[in-house]
Amino acid sequence: MDPVMLARIQFALTTIYHFFFVPLTIGLAFMIAIMQTLYAVKKNEIYKKMAKFWGHLFLINFAVGVVTGIIQEFQFGMNWSDYSRFVGDVFGAPLAIEALLAFFMESTFIGLWIFGWDRLPKKVHLASIWLVSIGSMLSGFWILTANSFMQVPVGYEIKNGRAEMVDFLALITNGQLLVEFPHVITGALCTGAFFVAGVSAYNLLKKKHVDFYKKSMNLALIIGLIGSLGAAFSGHAQAQYLVNTQPMKMAAAEGIWEDTPDPAPWSVFAWIDTEKQENKFELNIPYALSYLSYSKFEGSLKGMKTLQAEYEEKYDSIAGEETNYIPPVKTTYWSFRLMVGFGSAMILLSMIGLYLWRKGRLEQSGLFLKILLPAISFPFLGNTFGWVMTEVGRQPWTVFGLMTTADSISPNVSSKSILFSIIMYTVIFTILASVMIYLMVREIKHGPEEHKDEHSTVSIDPFNKAGV
Amino acid sequence: MELSELWFVLVSILFIGFFFLEGFDFGVGMSTRLLARDQKERTVMVNTIGPFWDANEVWLIAGAGSIFAAFPNWYATMFSGYYLLMLTILLSLIVRGVSFEFRRKVDDERWTNVWDWMVFIGSLLPPFLFGVLFTSMLKGMPINEDMNMVARFLDVMNIYSIWSGLTITLLCLLHGLTFLSLKTEGEIRGRSAAMAKKVLLAVYGALVVFVGLSWFMTDIFEVRPFLELMIVVLIVLAYGLSYYFISKRREGMAFTMTGLGIVLTVSAIFVGLFPRVMVSSLNKSFDLTVYNASSGAYSLKVMTIVAVTILPFVLGYSIWSYYVFRKRVSDKEHLTY
Numbered sequence: 001m002d003p004v005m006l007a008r009i010q011f012a013l014t015t016i017y018h019f020f021f022v023p024l025t026i027g028l029a030f031m032i033a034i035m036q037t038l039y040a041v042k043k044n045e046i047y048k049k050m051a052k053f054w055g056h057l058f059l060i061n062f063a064v065g066v067v068t069g070i071i072q073e074f075q076f077g078m079n080w081s082d083y084s085r086f087v088g089d090v091f092g093a094p095l096a097i098e099a100l101l102a103f104f105m106e107s108t109f110i111g112l113w114i115f116g117w118d119r120l121p122k123k124v125h126l127a128s129i130w131l132v133s134i135g136s137m138l139s140g141f142w143i144l145t146a147n148s149f150m151q152v153p154v155g156y157e158i159k160n161g162r163a164e165m166v167d168f169l170a171l172i173t174n175g176q177l178l179v180e181f182p183h184v185i186t187g188a189l190c191t192g193a194f195f196v197a198g199v200s201a202y203n204l205l206k207k208k209h210v211d212f213y214k215k216s217m218n219l220a221l222i223i224g225l226i227g228s229l230g231a232a233f234s235g236h237a238q239a240q241y242l243v244n245t246q247p248m249k250m251a252a253a254e255g256i257w258e259d260t261p262d263p264a265p266w267s268v269f270a271w272i273d274t275e276k277q278e279n280k281f282e283l284n285i286p287y288a289l290s291y292l293s294y295s296k297f298e299g300s301l302k303g304m305k306t307l308q309a310e311y312e313e314k315y316d317s318i319a320g321e322e323t324n325y326i327p328p329v330k331t332t333y334w335s336f337r338l339m340v341g342f343g344s345a346m347i348l349l350s351m352i353g354l355y356l357w358r359k360g361r362l363e364q365s366g367l368f369l370k371i372l373l374p375a376i377s378f379p380f381l382g383n384t385f386g387w388v389m390t391e392v393g394r395q396p397w398t399v400f401g402l403m404t405t406a407d408s409i410s411p412n413v414s415s416k417s418i419l420f421s422i423i424m425y426t427v428i429f430t431i432l433a434s435v436m437i438y439l440m441v442r443e444i445k446h447g448p449e450e451h452k453d454e455h456s457t458v459s460i461d462p463f464n465k466a467g468v
Numbered sequence: 469m470e471l472s473e474l475w476f477v478l479v480s481i482l483f484i485g486f487f488f489l490e491g492f493d494f495g496v497g498m499s500t501r502l503l504a505r506d507q508k509e510r511t512v513m514v515n516t517i518g519p520f521w522d523a524n525e526v527w528l529i530a531g532a533g534s535i536f537a538a539f540p541n542w543y544a545t546m547f548s549g550y551y552l553l554m555l556t557i558l559l560s561l562i563v564r565g566v567s568f569e570f571r572r573k574v575d576d577e578r579w580t581n582v583w584d585w586m587v588f589i590g591s592l593l594p595p596f597l598f599g600v601l602f603t604s605m606l607k608g609m610p611i612n613e614d615m616n617m618v619a620r621f622l623d624v625m626n627i628y629s630i631w632s633g634l635t636i637t638l639l640c641l642l643h644g645l646t647f648l649s650l651k652t653e654g655e656i657r658g659r660s661a662a663m664a665k666k667v668l669l670a671v672y673g674a675l676v677v678f679v680g681l682s683w684f685m686t687d688i689f690e691v692r693p694f695l696e697l698m699i700v701v702l703i704v705l706a707y708g709l710s711y712y713f714i715s716k717r718r719e720g721m722a723f724t725m726t727g728l729g730i731v732l733t734v735s736a737i738f739v740g741l742f743p744r745v746m747v748s749s750l751n752k753s754f755d756l757t758v759y760n761a762s763s764g765a766y767s768l769k770v771m772t773i774v775a776v777t778i779l780p781f782v783l784g785y786s787i788w789s790y791y792v793f794r795k796r797v798s799d800k801e802h803l804t805y
Contacts, residue, residue, distance in 0.1 A: 059569060060569060060570075060573070062569075063565060063566045063568070063569035063570070064566055066522060066565055067561060067562040067563075067564075067565035067566055068562065069529075070525075070528075070529065070558060070561055070562070071558055071562075073529050073532050073533060073536075074532065074547055074554055074558055076536070076543075076547075077536065077543045077544050077546065077547025077548055077554075078547045078548055078551055078554055078555075079548070081544035081545070081547065081548035081616075082544070084536065084540055084543055084544040084547075085540050085541055085544045085615075087540075088536055088537065088539075088540020088541075088543060088544070088763060089537075089540060089763040089764050089767045090767070091536075092533065092536035092537030092538070092540055092543070092763070092767075093537045093767055093770060093771055093774075095533045095536055095537065096530065096533035096534045096536065096537035096538075096771060096774075096775075097771075097774050097778075098533065099526060099529045099530035099533040099534075100530055100533075100774065100775060100778045100779070100782065101774075101778050103526045103529055103530070104523060104526050104530070104782045104785075104786070105782075105785075107522040107523040107525070107526050108523040108785055108786055108789050109785075110522065111518070111519035111520060111522060111523060111789060111793075112519065112789055112792060114518070114519065114804060115518055115519040115793060115804055116519075116792065119792060119793070120792065159764065160764075162540075164763070164764040164766070164767065165763075165764065165766055165767040165770065166766055168766075168770045410544075410548035410551075410616075411614075411616055412548055412549065412616040412617060412618045413548050413551050417551050417552060420552075420555075421551075421552075421555045424555065424559060428559060428562060428563070432562075432566060435566075435570060439570065439573050439574070442573070442574070443573075
């Protein structure tokens, strides 16, 4: 099999899998920090219980997130060595800073939080979970700095046959980053919120620990609304940014082959024929795409055919003759729509939930609660499709306009090795996911009661004396 | 000193820190099968490293990230060249990490036992493989003029690299045992010290052969004769002193000395490498060095500012965290893992 395809499959596998855990970590850490803050302020034991119970679920997720994260740091070198040589000067820095600034903080303070319930003063313990939350968001910032460079390269010069950093500030104020970072963080908040909401709904349906899960649900719905609305607004800003910076991705995401009329309609559904480069059937909302792209009811967008011709002119010297600059259109088009669909569903659910909450009818609304359980998957699907659109839509490039995916792989790694590692990862990932879900379900069934603790006796300080 | 040289030092420090810190938690992981008699003892052992292992592992992530940022060519050649070895390290670290969290989530002896085996294997393989990695790099690997390394199995696994891997593994085991005697009480405390004494003899034997093999199979004693010999003398001293302190039951000092031993041994490898980062067995001119593998001056300057600003904080709160959890761990208290 083609090593480029295998390397891509592996990248998709490891990053998508890892990114199930990342947004849940970011979202839940933030919510647990809020719960524990409420405990500190209101002195109500129920908030402590909440922090502990959701904390148990958080840690099961966190463990898998951490270990699958190590792969990310290794795989650029393993599968994409020519890419690493070409961009390391620019791309490596945010990764190293991520480790130094965010991972050390996150991992040290998560240890202090887990083991520190009885050892640390309350305020210090509370600060620990906040630092975990901040650390997880910071780590998102730095990895997105790296990713944004792949979408919209800035702050570099081509020297010695590679991209070299010339402006660090430009990297971290990359327009792409400024729209991508809030979008990812708000998506993560949705992930935490809908997880808490779904689990709470399940227990409210069973009438178990009603007070506990009502409080959890309330917080989840608020964070869910903030997150989903934030994701919509930042997503909109990101799409407008895309129109200017990566028009081909935008055209593919909208299924536009020929230049659109002015004003441009927005496609709700299209039967795309990539062979003939046309859409057989389209369902459009007039004016909408112009409005979405330019915030006014006029303006047209270039189609993929026009852009192909433009890109050939501009990029053939880098990518080679006869390069197809059109990404996989159906994947880009449909993942965009699925992401938007799941995002909109979350806005709607949060609003309905908060409405029912205010009317005091939440517990009686069986149907709504039943929908919230499968809705746990919505943010995960939204996140995944969003990334699929972003990364697949950038093809054939790894770094837009600078390096193609085909030129990025390790020339010295055989297809067999890549295939073997894909199989190994798949096996391990499947086992981990099964165990994790099994443990989470157990923990949820067990509920928020304290685990049986054998209480601690005073132990000896090893630094006090030398001998036994 | 050029910035690229400084970054070689910084990368070395991160990896030395990794071996010193994760070294003892690898050792504790190994002890769960080699020393512990039952599950209760394994639980105590795992909990001694509970709050630390994750942050210790970040030293590896930071080290690898720094190689990527400061020496993209080193990163690219090493990670792609050692593909299957890296894969094995990754898989080991993955199962190890989750096992700590999962091991007592179900109240069933077989469940815990399965994850405890994962802890053991996940603690045994990485130090061995890292030993193989760094020493085979030192001995020289088939790196061509395009900086690409296409290695056969025997290039990676030869007498020198396997022996070095075993040596590093033993050093970690010993370091873990002195950590356990420092962090536990009662029976485990005494038994880990007793076992540490025995392992120390094996460490001595392993190190003598390691130094001998290094003399014949690498050029480190030609490149830096004075420094390397001095390091060897210090290693002998450190482990000699650790034997003394273990016997005197000065556990803090014993742990410090076994840690110093690891620090010195890993330093010997990096000192021997410099100014190369990967030695080519095909042709001297194909060597990757701190000069031809590094990032540009601007990038290194930015990274230097960032690292110098952040590292003191990292060290500060890391040390504080060890201080918070300074008490000995015993099964008389509630154990988290």
